[in-house]
Amino acid sequence: MYFSTFYIDLRELLINVFKVMQYIKCGAEKFEFEIKPLGGLCKRCQKEIPVVSLTTQNLKLCKSCFNAIQEKRVYETVKKFRMFNKEDRIGIFLSGGKDSASLATLLKRLFPDYSFQGIYLNLGIGYYSEYAEKTVRELCEKIELPLFVYNLPKEEGFSIDEFVFTNFRDKICSVCGVIKRYLFSKMAKALGLTVIATGHHLDDLLSTYLTLFFNGDFLSLKRLSPVNLPLYPGQAKKVKPLCQIPERELFYYAILNELPLEGCACPHGEITPAKKIKFLIEELSKENRTFKYQLMSVFLNKFLPLLKEEIKEETQFKPCLRCGEPTASANELCNHCRRIELLERVKDRRLELTFEEWLKYSQGESKESWVIFDVREKEDYLKGALPEAKWISKDLLENERELIKTFKPFRDKNLLFYCYTGRLSYFFTLKLRKLGFKAYNLKHPEEIFNKVDTLQKNV
Numbered sequence: 001m002y003f004s005t006f007y008i009d010l011r012e013l014l015i016n017v018f019k020v021m022q023y024i025k026c027g028a029e030k031f032e033f034e035i036k037p038l039g040g041l042c043k044r045c046q047k048e049i050p051v052v053s054l055t056t057q058n059l060k061l062c063k064s065c066f067n068a069i070q071e072k073r074v075y076e077t078v079k080k081f082r083m084f085n086k087e088d089r090i091g092i093f094l095s096g097g098k099d100s101a102s103l104a105t106l107l108k109r110l111f112p113d114y115s116f117q118g119i120y121l122n123l124g125i126g127y128y129s130e131y132a133e134k135t136v137r138e139l140c141e142k143i144e145l146p147l148f149v150y151n152l153p154k155e156e157g158f159s160i161d162e163f164v165f166t167n168f169r170d171k172i173c174s175v176c177g178v179i180k181r182y183l184f185s186k187m188a189k190a191l192g193l194t195v196i197a198t199g200h201h202l203d204d205l206l207s208t209y210l211t212l213f214f215n216g217d218f219l220s221l222k223r224l225s226p227v228n229l230p231l232y233p234g235q236a237k238k239v240k241p242l243c244q245i246p247e248r249e250l251f252y253y254a255i256l257n258e259l260p261l262e263g264c265a266c267p268h269g270e271i272t273p274a275k276k277i278k279f280l281i282e283e284l285s286k287e288n289r290t291f292k293y294q295l296m297s298v299f300l301n302k303f304l305p306l307l308k309e310e311i312k313e314e315t316q317f318k319p320c321l322r323c324g325e326p327t328a329s330a331n332e333l334c335n336h337c338r339r340i341e342l343l344e345r346v347k348d349r350r351l352e353l354t355f356e357e358w359l360k361y362s363q364g365e366s367k368e369s370w371v372i373f374d375v376r377e378k379e380d381y382l383k384g385a386l387p388e389a390k391w392i393s394k395d396l397l398e399n400e401r402e403l404i405k406t407f408k409p410f411r412d413k414n415l416l417f418y419c420y421t422g423r424l425s426y427f428f429t430l431k432l433r434k435l436g437f438k439a440y441n442l443k444h445p446e447e448i449f450n451k452v453d454t455l456q457k458n459v
């Protein structure tokens with residue numbers, strides 16, 4: 001369920017082969033899109049067979065009219081909010097997902113002679129960042145966008161996953177956000193960008209507005225808009241050209257235009273408060289198709305101007321003592337650097353060990369201090385497994401209550417997980433680390449399975 005790539009062949013539409021395209025979002029929500037002729041003619045051109053319907057209006061459209069409508073929306077948004085012009089150097093942050101892929105494609109189509117730079121931040125998320133990077137490379141080749149890849153573990157010596165060793169262990173998505181914002185500024189400086197464009201869409205913006213509203217955080221609310229001007233000299237302007245497009249339509253756009261996509265394979269797909277609110281907004285839109293646009297209009301045209309009148313205080317920025325980036329933090333370190341310092345206090349941040357490393361690592365400890373878990377299919381476990389290994393079902397990963405119940409007896413032990421490729425057992429390792437267990441993943445398990453003599457038959 002974590003990983004999917006899509007291909008569609010539009011010729012197949014002509015021979016009426018129906019295809020259901022699926023996309024798994026972070027937080028395990030699923031999008032489905034059945035590509036099939038919808039009957040009648042396209043409402044806009046009155047010529048072609050419609051294949052897609054706008055979610056906000058009951059309007060059935062052919063592929064080229066659907067594209068034209070989305071392009072018009074983005075073009076008008078860029079112009080209305082004066083997001084950038086030809087003199088700007090515009091960075092587009094790509095994640096491998098549908099939103100940033102659609103953003104890059106739309107901007108390249110609409111402004112062919114503008115200066116765009118694709119950027120991918122490889123955050124070292126195990127068994128995920130590499131897949132996503134491959135997808136981003138494919139996309140950039142397809143749409144002829146120059147790409148700059150920044151590898152966090154190589155450049156700065158830590159990965160996002162290592163925060164499972166800190167108090168942020170169950171708030172990885174929030175730490176990831178702080179680190180990314182810091183890297184956005186850093187990349188902007190290094191690449192001479194004047195504008196940063198991100199793939200935030202209508203649903204993203206609305207759910208963030210409402211989350212901030214419910215928290216009473218009006219200062220942050222005031223600062224959030226389709227265009228964020230630099231807060232201090234030298235900072236790049238941040239723009240959200242997709243802020244008028246509902247999320248589902250970006251999924252349709254990406255599929256219809258055959259963009260290389262990665263479903264959410266990020267092992268940290270946490271259910272954040274903003275994701276819960278997104279679900280509520282979706283429910284309300286079922287009653288009223290224009291609900292999202294009404295809400296957006298209230299925020300942009302009524303509420304934000306009121307807040308701007310009311311909240312006048314000017315934030316004082318001081319350079320962070322560690323990285324030198326301007327910070328409004330009362331503490332003398334910026335949010336990013338405070339988190340890094342926390343991470344640096346943890347000396348041993350190993351999550352993965354090869355078999356040889358594990359033998360060395362566990363040497364001198366009593367045998368009882370380690371418990372080994374096999375998360376492969378049961379029949380393969382029975383055929384041969386590591387000595388003393390216990391079998392557990394991979395389904396436990398989806399059931400946190402059962403997971404905690406199963407591992408409770410092993411609270412003070414070291415746990416070693418393995419599977420076929422290391423990927424699934426790595427997800428177990430992260431999940432249990434987040435729950436406070438001392439879990440490790442066995443790297444390159446295939447090397448062990450090749451040495452049959454180390455295995456023990458369990459039948």
Ligand SMILES: [Zn+2]
Nearest residue numbers: 042045062065
């Ligand atoms: Zn049409």
Ligand SMILES: [Zn+2]
Nearest residue numbers: 320323334337
């Ligand atoms: Zn700093």
